[in-house]
Amino acid sequence: EDQVTQSPEALRLQEGESSSLNCSYTVSGLRGLFWYRQDPGKGPEFLFTLYSAGEEKEKERLKATLTKKESFLHITAPKPEDSATYLCAVPGRNQAGTALIFGKGTTLSVSS
Amino acid sequence: DGGITQSPKYLFRKEGQNVTLSCEQNLNHDAMYWYRQDPGQGLRLIYYSQIVNDFQKGDIAEGYSVSREKKESFPLTVTSAQKNPTAFYLCASSLSRSEQFFGPGTRLTVL
Numbered sequence: 522e523d524q525v526t527q528s529p530e531a532l533r534l535q536e537g538e539s540s541s542l543n544c545s546y547t548v549s550g551l552r553g554l555f556w557y558r559q560d561p562g563k564g565p566e567f568l569f570t571l572y573s574a575g576e577e578k579e580k581e582r583l584k585a586t587l588t589k590k591e592s593f594l595h596i597t598a599p600k601p602e603d604s605a606t607y608l609c610a611v612p613g614r615n616q617a618g619t620a621l622i623f624g625k626g627t628t629l630s631v632s633s
Numbered sequence: 634d635g636g637i638t639q640s641p642k643y644l645f646r647k648e649g650q651n652v653t654l655s656c657e658q659n660l661n662h663d664a665m666y667w668y669r670q671d672p673g674q675g676l677r678l679i680y681y682s683q684i685v686n687d688f689q690k691g692d693i694a695e696g697y698s699v700s701r702e703k704k705e706s707f708p709l710t711v712t713s714a715q716k717n718p719t720a721f722y723l724c725a726s727s728l729s730r731s732e733q734f735f736g737p738g739t740r741l742t743v744l
Contacts, residue, residue: 525675555732564637564723564735565676608675612730620666620691621733623675 523548523613527624534631537598542627544609545591554592555621556585557608565608599631636660637736639724644741646711646718654709654739656724663729665707669693670721670738679722682707683729711741719743 528543546554553572557565569578571587578585582603584595594607606628610621637658646652658665664683668676678691682701696715701707707726711718721740725733 552730553732557735562721562738562740564639564725564738567732567734570732610676613678620678620681621676623668623677625673625675 523611523622525609525611525622525624527607527609527627529627530625531628532630534596534599534629536600536631536633539595539597539599541596542594542607542629543591544594544624546609546611548611548613548622552612554587555610556592556594557610559606559608559626561606568607596629599629601631601633604629604631637724637726637734639722639736639739641739642737644739646741646743648743649713651710651712652741654711654722654724654741656707656709656736657705658707658724658726658736659705660726660734661704662726662734663704664727665701666725666727666733667691667697667699667707667709668723668725670723676723679709717743 524547526545556568559565569585574589576587582597586593606626608626610623613622640655666681667679670676677693679697680699682688685704688699688701698710719742721738723738724736727733
């Protein structure tokens with residue numbers, strides 16, 4: 522069964538304290554891994570797509586990396602406005618492989 | 634502005650009542666999706682549609698129905714057969730096999 526597991530469930534950081542979030546997946550024939558940010562009461566906001574092991578993408582203080590078994594979202598010198606839930610997802614084995622399987626997310630809190 | 638709109642933002646349902654959640658997109662995306670989000674759980678797929686007049690069940694389709702009569706619209710009906718409908722409902726769209734973009738969500742509460 523295809524699965525996506527994110528850890529930790531919650532992470533508290535001080536402003537400027539860098540850390541990483543993990544997303545591990547068990548799906549054969551990976552057709553992309555997606556990272557989203559979700560603020561409370563809002564829809565997820567797309568951040569990155571990674572397609573192959575070794576690939577990296579960056580956006581401001583965020584950098585996403587991908588290996589054959591997992592992905593990391595590195596947060597460098599976070600600010601309070603980075604506080605949100607971060608979700609990762611992979612395409613499932615539906616008919617066209619378009620619908621996504623989501624992890625439960627990591628809720629990040631950054632305090633000043 | 635291109636994007637996805639969902640309405641209403643908040644919806645209250647009485648026992649035994651059917652309610653319909655609206656989802657519209659002007660991104661010219663072929664595929665559209667409905668997910669349900671509960672506290673402490675990931676998003677779970679209810680239904681998806683890759684083209685007009687065609688849709689498939691997701692993992693938790695029981696008690697829900699959809700239609701796709703227009704490319705831009707993918708309404709979701711929560712029927713009285715859905716025993717625990719209180720949740721946050723998210724609509725998304727995508728070009729085939731690419732990243733999905735989400736609407737702002739509808740929070741449904743059963744009274």
